[in-house]
Amino acid sequence: MTHDLRFCCVGDSFTAGAGDETALGWVGRITAAAWHRGVAATAYNLGIRRDTSADIRRRTEAEVLARLLATGGDTHAVIFCFGANDTVLEDGLPRVPLEATLDNAAEVLSWSAARWPTLMLGPPPLLHEAEHDARVAALSPELAAVAAAMQVPFLPLHAPLSASAAWRHGAARGDGIHPDAAGYAAMAALIEAWAPWRALSGG
Template identity: 40%
Template structure:
């Protein structure tokens, strides 16, 4: 299977000393998966929605591919006193990307992880709920990692020690374990 993973620095695995991030760890035991990690640090949902199709085209193989999206943290960062991307625009970008991608391959949306900053965390929690609701409405599988990672605390502890946003190997492993244990992940990797 070819797994195309689109998103931000959390998909990329920024801060991971092993350069695997959560996605690399989640597929480590699946040698049949070819991972195309297409995360870009600092990108918002709108930027991911704008670029994913062009980057997916040369990598997709009919019947052999899956497309994963995970974004939202950068949308919730403040810029000029307001979130970089309003929630309505994030949801529109997510709907567009998921709806279009589903026509090409099985899809999966992994929600955003938490952040130590309380204001960003509150906005992320709200956005996570909206993305989960959107997934249900358009029948796009969604994995919620925000709540368990926030409750566990390891993600935020590591992020606070590093750059205030990105965890180290432990946080990424915890997220990989959550994703890999989810039935939607197993169905996604097995072709829908």
């Protein structure tokens, strides 16, 4: 192994890999691919189901510092992926208002980017409900703008995964929201093909 990469993946159920019968999710798959490129990659999966950006803002500093400050390694990094749960309606209102979501994103991205290479993945589609999915689709470019302001690379996932048969069919076979292994493989392939991730994980 030529390089030791240790990175945190902070997010919600999609980061946790909910629905994947292989228990790999996208985190396990991109970590395995880095190993195949000769990178000794250690992933810390910090995905929690139902977490909103507010939840992630509350826990990011303590959870990431506990992992990245306690370890060696040549490179440390953080990947964020959240937003879908913010757009869930409760009593007719989103769990987190848009302005607060963007403020939370700015806070965690600026904190992380000041310390380590930081990447952000846009929220994936929620194909079980058209109106909810439309809110996620509208949120993605808003989060992209925040990431750009923080000079954090952003990978939009909503459009390509909406067009992915593996994602659509995987979600349909499960709970309607989370894909199966094939869906997560499609998500991981998008991340694997993304230049900012490849620059961190062995090119």
